Amino acid sequence: MSQNIIYADATKLAELIRSREVSSVEVVKAHLDRIQAVDPKINAIVTLAGDALERAEAADAAVRAGDELGVLHGVPFTVKDSIDTAGVPTQRGSPIFKGRTPDADATSVARMKKAGGILLAKTNLPEFSYWIESDNLLTGRSNNPWDLTRTPGGSSGGESAAIAAGMSPIGLGTDLAISVRGPAAQTGISSIKATHGRVPMTGIYPRAPRRFWHVGPMARSIRDLALAFSQLAGPDGQDAFATSTVQFDAGIGRQPDRQLRVGWLVEPGFGPIDPEVAKVVEAAAEALKSLGVHVEPVRIPALEKDFALDVFNRIHVMEMKRAFAEATDGHEDQMYKMSRTMLSLPDTSMADFVEAEQAAERLRDGFAEYFQRFDALITPVLPLPAHKHGQEEFVINGRTVDATYLQGATVPLNVTGLPGISMRFGTSREGMPINVQVVGSWLAESTILAVATQLESISTVREMRPEL
Template sequence: MTEASTRPLWQRSATELAAAIRERQVSAVEVTEAHLERIRAVNPTINALVDFDEDTVREAARAADQAVAAAEPLGPLHGVPVSIKINTDEQGAATTNGLPAYADDVAPKDAAVTALVRRAGAVLVGRNNVPQFSFRWFSENPLHGRSFNPWDETRTPGGSSGGAAGAVAAGMVPLAHGNDIGGSIRYPSYACGVAGIRPTVGRVPADFGWRDLDRPQSIADELMCVHGPIARTVDDLELGLRVMSGFDARDAVGVPPHAEPAQPVRRIGVVRDPGVLAPDPALVGALDAAAGWFDDAGIEVVDLDLPDLADAHRLWGLLLLEEMREMRGLMNQFGDDVARAAMDHMIEHAVADWGVDVSAKAYFAGWTRRNEIVARLGELFESTPVIMTPPSARPAFVHGTDTAGDERTREMHDAQWPQKSLPVLGLPGVAVPTGVIDGVPTGVQLFGARFSDETLLDVARIVERRAGTFTPIDPWGAALGN
């Protein structure tokens, strides 16, 4: 009997569950019921999943078992519980994006990424909570309430995919969908002690399925925003990425399914601070630990001075500034005071770098500078294919940090330089946990050239093998993982 087969179903990985269902060791109904029971036990505490119907979930599980019994071809996630973020269309569910005005905006069909997950055989279980407009590193809204970090109720689970990361960390689902324009996959994964990948732009269809929600779409949005998976293990990240990858002809930046084989990595660069904000001692310790594990694996580790990342961090504010201002106007119509305050402080942080009135010349110069950085990093990746940074310069933020409007808020925006720099450059990045200090997860971020996703996952496995996994956990209780 394997170790996996002795653990409760809700503690197992998506990879393990899919294999067990395929081999008829367990049924999809058994797996689903185990996760529904876990949801009933812990979701009232952390409020990670919202807006789901147990009868619909059970019906999907029964259909999955009927497919197994009929010896039909099975997808790689057949019978596995997966949750979709509430800013992305799921047929029959409301795409609220945390806004009461869209509480009844039921999607007539799946967004492209949702359709790929469903086609892989997943049983869709609940919807992942978000902040209003999915544009904060905190996950709360007046429609569904606040999501809490299962490690510490005073701290954010991250955002905007905070519900997704919290649900995975607490064992409600083994795999969850998220999206990332400024860290919305990687930051919640770090905050909740799980793993997440921001794929290369174009690899996963970018469609959200929005119909009437007046969220502005821009060049920056198209070139920065991606969908991707959050999971407890790197193997599950790879499985989720494979499932979500696909071509959608409606996607302006989409590419045909593309997975470069993982390449050997002989050199990893470490950027501790590009000149924005030095990392907290806990994050320094995480970087040092991971560097030691890479050294033990025979990989050269070198410290890099890379001010280009500081420029990319600032460019994030410039290239999204007009979109943020337009969204601020929409918040007057649809949002509340909390969302407006958070957006005001985000705009203030960008204005401090770029001024109140940004000329067209300055805006286009920003894109030119962005392309220069991409080219410079491309040369660096030839000798140093993977770069490691802290996932944030600070431990998971205390609730309300982004609305305080004081020094804590300004520090928070600077602390997110690792989160904001990658979307500007269109690069893939992986957040992987390294441990727990003072009851709060720590971790590192790994990034590389476009379409180096599989290589990054291979390197993340080195960290996972040495650090172990720390979830699923009982919210604000003892760890149950290994």
């Protein structure tokens, strides 16, 4: 039963708890046992919530009493350690914040709890939630459960590793340029970065640059993403970017009443892409076509005119440098490599900053034109599968690039605010997961969840699990 529990998705666990086929205590204990068994190899968990079993007992009592139950009643969830959790340390991947314990939950955490979820643990991340590998001076380096010599990604790498390894059914990560979608791809799970502002960033660090940061669910099924997103979305009166009152219906099983039009794109516009990854993107496109979706290869001229990664770098550095400088002032001896690197970067000139902002507008316009003709777009998530720890240079499709290029296909969605799903659809020759990205127009999360559900229905890799 324990093995069935740890790899059941959150939706199924909620059903089992509600029907009293399994207790919340059994579910929480199974995940705690799994953490004890495998986390010493992975180092995804940085802090356990000490009251999880007590809350599970209360959840079971509520079921027995016939109380009204939330959609995630009694289900454990994990949270990246940059997201505030009341009474549980949130240390931001730095000894500067060691032992920091918030008084209040972030809005996203509060909403997961309101839905009945039980906070199980906090998960690892890079220093200040900023890099493509989850490693820091305080809680160390996380490993990929598929291959311990490889990274589970960043910045939500601890979260992705925990879910992939069966230590958690569902959790919360944050995304500045890659950070819920990339780690999901490196560990073969699913995640969604919704339209910017759909889920409030209240109670999450860092906030700069606020117009690029997102928080979103990570899980092992598309229906879990839909369920969590239905609980997370909406204004909270504190995050001024979270203003959309458009409601989201978690009933993603219903198919649209017309034929969907989907484009697929590998190159150009995202930087170099490994041929193995390109084949998986094309396979996903062909799979949709076999289901009756209109699918065709496309190009988006705006991505070719303005390389989104360059645009992002020119805009965000000035704001992030200031945030890092404030955090590390007087603590220079506790800085790790990313804060040192960030503070060493040259300032962006005002002319370059203005031009980059205008380029971001051109990218938004280019996507707006695309979505006049298509409902969704299938792209790579990463240009190659999960890489070895510490790699800072890659040869991709014959071109040598630095590690920032891993963000080439994800960062356009942060610059423009578009929603995107990362989901597994293939496996590399070395046995590592390969995900595709399903991109939609602004506020069109229901559309991309429907497309992703179709892909998941014919996927041959969904049930694959790492051997630990």
